[in-house]
Amino acid sequence: MNEIEGVAPEVESILAAAAEREGGTSRLAVSARSFPEAFAAAESEGRVPVIAEVKPTSPTTDGEHDEDPVALAESMVAGGAAAISVLTEPDHFGGSPDALTAVREAVSVPVLRKDFVLREDQLDAVAADAVLLIARFVDDLPSLIEAARDRGFQPLVEVHSTTELDAALDAGADLVGVNNRDLTKLEVDLSTFEELAPRVPDDVTLVAESGITNQADVRRMREAGADALLVGTAIMDGDPETNARRLTTQDQ
Numbered sequence: 001m002n003e004i005e006g007v008a009p010e011v012e013s014i015l016a017a018a019a020e021r022e023g024g025t026s027r028l029a030v031s032a033r034s035f036p037e038a039f040a041a042a043e044s045e046g047r048v049p050v051i052a053e054v055k056p057t058s059p060t061t062d063g064e065h066d067e068d069p070v071a072l073a074e075s076m077v078a079g080g081a082a083a084i085s086v087l088t089e090p091d092h093f094g095g096s097p098d099a100l101t102a103v104r105e106a107v108s109v110p111v112l113r114k115d116f117v118l119r120e121d122q123l124d125a126v127a128a129d130a131v132l133l134i135a136r137f138v139d140d141l142p143s144l145i146e147a148a149r150d151r152g153f154q155p156l157v158e159v160h161s162t163t164e165l166d167a168a169l170d171a172g173a174d175l176v177g178v179n180n181r182d183l184t185k186l187e188v189d190l191s192t193f194e195e196l197a198p199r200v201p202d203d204v205t206l207v208a209e210s211g212i213t214n215q216a217d218v219r220r221m222r223e224a225g226a227d228a229l230l231v232g233t234a235i236m237d238g239d240p241e242t243n244a245r246r247l248t249t250q251d252q
């Protein structure tokens, strides 16, 4: 789709940096831990499936978290997180591929690479179990999904509108994230997920992303059909283990 017109200046800057970033030097072949299986395991143990995000900073975050990413991820897993997301974008989110590698070595749950991947060679920057592809910013989504799968990654395709959702489904995405954060104004609105979720077929694993801050939000996204939730800020701010436990505890 590659529709960057109208995005927030911060996102323009993120995309300009992403376009310049080099990819890997050799083609990766990963043996991925399954996200749907991790979600099912959490459900069977009575936990809400949550992907907890190691998010050092962001354009909408005050200040920067400088805690060890491995310690953060281990605390999140101890608090019940079914999977971990690690920002690898260095310039606007304080992330790094090395942080992801260290986290993936330390935990046994699946790990998502959270970045702004625009080209096939950028898939080869670091091994992960899943890789985020943002439908709005990718030129040829079917090809990039195929390239990710060829390497063993599970592509998590992020959408924010019906047009992007239709593009993701047409491209064969089976793991879809609806981002409640509008990349035009960087505002969060949970009704985005509620509007798009009914259009998603049952055999697609559906993740609600961004703006989930408390147990009422968890309940709201689950009632709207979320198989799993991606949570960054609300777990990073404060004690990550306590925060993860609060959001992964069922039936609040």
Ligand SMILES: O=C(O)c1ccccc1NCC(=O)[C@H](O)[C@H](O)COP(=O)(O)O
Pocket (backbone or CB within 6 Å): 010, 011, 053, 055, 058, 059, 060, 061, 179, 181, 183, 186, 209, 210, 211, 212, 230, 231, 232, 233, 234
């Ligand atoms: O989080 C931001 O400020 C941001 C700004 C511009 C583009 C993307 C951004 N966030 C990426 C994400 O997808 C979130 O880190 C993730 O969904 C978690 O969101 P939250 O729980 O609201 O921290």
